[in-house]
Amino acid sequence: MASTNSRFLALKFCVVIGIAMLCNFYSVSAQCGGTPIGDLMSQCFQFVQPPGPKVKPSPECCSAINGADVPCLCKFVTKEIEKMVSMEKVVYVARTCGKDIPAGMQCGSYKVPPPKA
Template sequence: MASASFRFLTLAILVIAGTLVFGNHGVSADCKTSIPSLISQCSKYVQVSGPEIPPSQGCCDVMKDLDIPCLCNLVTPEVEKLVSMEKVVFVARTCGLTLEPGMKCGSFTVPPA
């Protein structure tokens, strides 16, 4: 489903945006998502630095409730400097979300599984 695909990408966006810019909850309200929950549960799994690590159940639970289309619209070049979109795809797929190959989020294109 496209919704699940966008949810995973949204996670990456929220983690980056939250890590960088969020003390501001405007995006949280706009995208009907809890930025603090997303950051606390998932940020370590999608950071550019460090190895690819399977996400926790808590991270997967948060991701399943994200408004991915809304969050994907927030992916900017600045976000992509902080969040590894490859790791976002890995985390999303590990959490059981279906990501459509070719889907765009920022400048990133989701590869085939």
């Protein structure tokens, strides 16, 4: 019985966190314009997940990235987001898609390095 209650509380906690993050995504989308965060997440999440190697993004992901105001979005990256998304992969994906991401730009706690030659 305690196990069931613990699972229910954990699920409830995840739902609350998910709703809070979703509300934050919509707020950020409104402030930064361009591609909505939901579109970026649905099209690009598989390419920016923390585990695993860097993978060339799909054309759909590139379309979403190229429509996004990445410097604006970077201002809203929190530690919670950095737990779910590899900022190194975000920069890789954006640059692979042809988006200019300047070296030295701060994206959450991640400082963007110069592009590799």
